[in-house]
Amino acid sequence: MEEKVKYLIIGQGLTGTWLSYFLHKQGISFKVINDAKTFSATSVASGVINPVTGRRIVQTWMIDTLLPFAIDSYKAFQKDENITIIKAAPIALIHPSLQMKESFDYRLTHDNIYLKENDNSSLGQYFNTPFGTGEIDQCYWIDLIQFLKAGREKLSPHFIEDYFDISDLILTEQDVRWKNIIAEKIIFCDGLNTMNNPYFKALPFVPNKGEALIVKIKGLAPTNIYKTNITIVPWKDDLFWVGSSYEWSFTNALPTESFKEKMITALDAVLKQPYEVVDHLVGIRPANTERRPFVGLHPKYPQLGICNGMGTKGCSLAPYFSKQLIDHIEQGTMIEPEADLKRFTSILSD
Ligand SMILES: Cc1cc2nc3c(=O)[nH]c(=O)nc-3n(C[C@H](O)[C@H](O)[C@H](O)COP(=O)(O)OP(=O)(O)OC[C@H]3O[C@@H](n4cnc5c(N)ncnc54)[C@H](O)[C@@H]3O)c2cc1C
Numbered sequence: 001m002e003e004k005v006k007y008l009i010i011g012q013g014l015t016g017t018w019l020s021y022f023l024h025k026q027g028i029s030f031k032v033i034n035d036a037k038t039f040s041a042t043s044v045a046s047g048v049i050n051p052v053t054g055r056r057i058v059q060t061w062m063i064d065t066l067l068p069f070a071i072d073s074y075k076a077f078q079k080d081e082n083i084t085i086i087k088a089a090p091i092a093l094i095h096p097s098l099q100m101k102e103s104f105d106y107r108l109t110h111d112n113i114y115l116k117e118n119d120n121s122s123l124g125q126y127f128n129t130p131f132g133t134g135e136i137d138q139c140y141w142i143d144l145i146q147f148l149k150a151g152r153e154k155l156s157p158h159f160i161e162d163y164f165d166i167s168d169l170i171l172t173e174q175d176v177r178w179k180n181i182i183a184e185k186i187i188f189c190d191g192l193n194t195m196n197n198p199y200f201k202a203l204p205f206v207p208n209k210g211e212a213l214i215v216k217i218k219g220l221a222p223t224n225i226y227k228t229n230i231t232i233v234p235w236k237d238d239l240f241w242v243g244s245s246y247e248w249s250f251t252n253a254l255p256t257e258s259f260k261e262k263m264i265t266a267l268d269a270v271l272k273q274p275y276e277v278v279d280h281l282v283g284i285r286p287a288n289t290e291r292r293p294f295v296g297l298h299p300k301y302p303q304l305g306i307c308n309g310m311g312t313k314g315c316s317l318a319p320y321f322s323k324q325l326i327d328h329i330e331q332g333t334m335i336e337p338e339a340d341l342k343r344f345t346s347i348l349s350d
Contacts, residue, residue, distance in 0.1 A: 005029040008183035010164050011190035013042040014314040015307050017151035018322035035163040041191055044283035046233040046241045047142035049316045051114045057107045066316045073319035081150045089141040094228040095131035104134045114138055126220055127270050142315050166197055176303050187305040191286040194308050202347045203294055208287040209250045211259040212243030214279035230266045255280040287311040295321045296341030299349050
């Protein structure tokens with residue numbers, strides 16, 4: 001029997017979960033399709049929201065807008081579901097070099113509201129700190145495993161566990177059809193799978209491979225994220241996520257011995273506590289050459305939409321841009337020009 005909905009969402013990673021959540025909140029009909037056997041960047045990500053970036057420690061794109069929106073959204077989600085998924089977790093910086101210490105000291109007094117001095121003595125108990133320490137305030141840790149699980153449960157009346165094959169999609173003048181479902185719009189939130197989508201494959205995706213270790217560190221407080229030339233993120237119990245790599249050139253999505261060795265060398269150099277490696281994760285980020293999301297409707301086929309290209313910052317970008325896309329379609333509001341799919345009108349219209 002046919003079922004009519006307004007939206008068909010492909011993928012229940014960070015982006016598809018937020019899109020579905022906002023549709024659910026507004027009482028708009030939808031179905032979300034996800035295949036647990038396909039690759040998901042969200043399921044291996046550390047879940048950090050960090051308002052600054054890079055060697056120069058500058059504020060990230062749009063963070064003054066994205067951060068309050070993300071905090072409110074994750075808090076609303078956790079209240080609805082009666083779980084804890086967002087925690088304030090300042091980043092304790094253990095400067096890895098004199099150059100990074102100088103960069104931090106400079107930025108502390110120039111255009112940065114997120115940096116703070118910190119108490120070196122408590123960190124010195126656990127870490128070697130030859131170049132001193134600092135702090136990044138207003139950082140958050142999102143429990144993405146819980147978020148995906150709770151999202152999956154919340155959305156269960158709308159959820160279809162299935163592999164979406166683009167060749168099964170039928171476009172008509174006014175809607176799309178997939179199996180028994182008729183939808184006004186289909187929105188692709190399927191991460192890197194969109195690279196194989198004939199309607200969107202011209203978008204400048206550049207997959208970025210990232211590996212991480214899960215490490216048991218006894219006694220280290222899970223109240224902070226710790227960052228030196230590696231990042232150590234509280235995971236659960238006495239486990240920490242340790243990473244990551246950013247590889248633009250790779251031949252497979254497998255964990256590598258060289259990454260593991262590099263992390264062990266870095267941990268040996270910085271950590272005073274004993275530790276034990278318990279797992280090795282690997283994922284591919286849906287990054288792109290512009291480092292800006294892809295949000296909007298296809299210029300030639302307005303039944304097709306996309307919310308994707310979240311790159312290294314899905315935790316802060318996905319709530320805001322999912323909401324922007326829905327508001328754009330439902331109320332005709334503007335999408336942030338730097339994220340708007342309109343910038344690709346010519347390449348998508350060929
Ligand atoms: C090692 C690593 C660490 C990271 N750390 C952070 C971090 O600390 N903070 C941060 O903000 N970001 C981080 N990221 C980036 C973050 O993971 C991404 O920006 C974000 O997860 C992208 O979410 P998404 O929903 O767009 O894509 P995905 O999470 O990839 O979701 C796509 C979904 O679509 C489904 N799917 C795909 N194809 C099909 C199909 N054919 N049929 C049905 N379903 C399909 C998949 O199963 C998946 O659930 C990290 C990434 C990696 C790899």
